[in-house]
Amino acid sequence: MGKFLVFLIFVFFSFFWVPSALAHHQGLVLGEATDPTQIALPTVTQGAGLILPDSPFYFLDEAFQNLKLKLTLDPEKRAKLGLQIAGERLAELKIMLLRNNPAGIDVALSQLKKADDLTGKNLNETKALGKDVGKFSQEINEAVRSHQEVLEKMENQAQGSLRLKFKAAKEAVKESKLEIEDQLPEGILEKEIENGLKREIEEKVKDASFSGQQAERLRKSLQEMKKRNPRETPN
Numbered sequence: 001m002g003k004f005l006v007f008l009i010f011v012f013f014s015f016f017w018v019p020s021a022l023a024h025h026q027g028l029v030l031g032e033a034t035d036p037t038q039i040a041l042p043t044v045t046q047g048a049g050l051i052l053p054d055s056p057f058y059f060l061d062e063a064f065q066n067l068k069l070k071l072t073l074d075p076e077k078r079a080k081l082g083l084q085i086a087g088e089r090l091a092e093l094k095i096m097l098l099r100n101n102p103a104g105i106d107v108a109l110s111q112l113k114k115a116d117d118l119t120g121k122n123l124n125e126t127k128a129l130g131k132d133v134g135k136f137s138q139e140i141n142e143a144v145r146s147h148q149e150v151l152e153k154m155e156n157q158a159q160g161s162l163r164l165k166f167k168a169a170k171e172a173v174k175e176s177k178l179e180i181e182d183q184l185p186e187g188i189l190e191k192e193i194e195n196g197l198k199r200e201i202e203e204k205v206k207d208a209s210f211s212g213q214q215a216e217r218l219r220k221s222l223q224e225m226k227k228r229n230p231r232e233t234p235n
Contacts, residue, residue, distance in 0.1 A: 048091040053107035054099065062111075069118070075125035076136065082119035083143050086112055090150060105162075109169040116144050116176035127183050137183040141192065144177045 051061040065085055072078045089112040096104035123140055127133045148170055155166035181192050 048095055049088050052104065053092055053096055053111070054101045054104040058107065075122040075129065076131065076133075079119050079122035079126065079136075079140060082115050082122060083140065086115035086119065086143075086147060089115055090147065105165065109165060112147065113169060113172040113176070116147060116173050119144065120176045120179040123180055123183055133183050134185045137180060138185075138188060141177065141180050141184060144173065144180055148173045148177060 049061045049065075051058050069078055069081060072081055089108050093105065093108035093112065096108050119140055123133060123137060126136070151166050151170035151173060155163055155170060158166055181189060184192060
């Protein structure tokens with residue numbers, strides 16, 4: 001009877017402790033999900049639009065922006081308008097983070113990428129018309145680089161799925177930036193390529209360091225489990 005009672009207590013304890021221990025272990029290894037409201041978004045230069053991504057009428061804002069773009073015949077002016085729209089999307093992203101709205105965050109990130117793509121496309125059209133875009137391309141390149149840096153800063157603060165979203169958005173904006181870089185003056189283009197390579201190396205080092213930290217957390221977690229259950233934990 002005594003042994004049976006001990007067995008029941010052990011089963012009862014295991015039922016509640018094991019899921020908790022596994023959840024704690026998973027948090028150590030994978031990183032807990034990040035609360036979006038805790039992300040410190042750098043200062044943005046534009047204000048948000050009147051209708052925000054979490055509104056069912058957000059499509060009206062998109063339609064209005066598209067109409068303005070169609071009515072703007074000069075591709076250089078359309079490129080500038082694209083930058084303005086991108087700035088609004090960053091401001092909207094900040095609000096969606098504060099509201100902890102995952103769907104709104106996804107929309108803002110997607111719209112930011114579209115705006116930067118549009119900017120690069122219209123810069124190329126301006127060049128195709130025979131205009132000198134040297135100085136203008138530098139202005140656009142710096143603006144889009146700032147978008148990339150904002151996303152990178154947010155990625156560094158986040159964990160879990162939110163981190164992956166920021167990383168994917170950053171890579172998408174980088175693709176837009178590469179198209180813009182093609183129009184830069186030769187000397188500035190070389191410097192931009194060099195800076196881009198440095199960023200790539202730093203990111204690889206950071207990822208390797210992150211993996212090392214996760215491995216160290218796993219090792220420590222396993223050691224703790226061995227101390228608690230030396231006979232049950234496999235070597």
